[in-house]
Amino acid sequence: MESVVTTYGDLLKDPRWQRKRLEIFQRDDFACQHCGAKHKTLNIHHTKYVGEYPWQTPDKYLLTLCEDSHKIETNLKWCDIIQALDNAGVTRTVVFKIIQRYFFGTPN
């Protein structure tokens, strides 16, 4: 595809994402939408990814969460994914390869 590697972290530094992020924080009154915390580091949680770039996701799929709630939400999601793959008969070895690729990228 492209010769320049753009990581997800790079994309989150993009001004278009920074602006979108601020809009969502303002909409959510700078409070975690799960626990109500206002004085913790806030993250934007994607409930769904739409489009190629993080800022293309419609606002309704973006949620302000504190770091702790975000961690819980993300882990819950992995539990659901692992459960679904288990139910589909995918072996744990394959499941963890998928997860490793998600976290650490594709080995070249």
Ligand SMILES: [Zn+2]
């Ligand atoms: Zn929270």
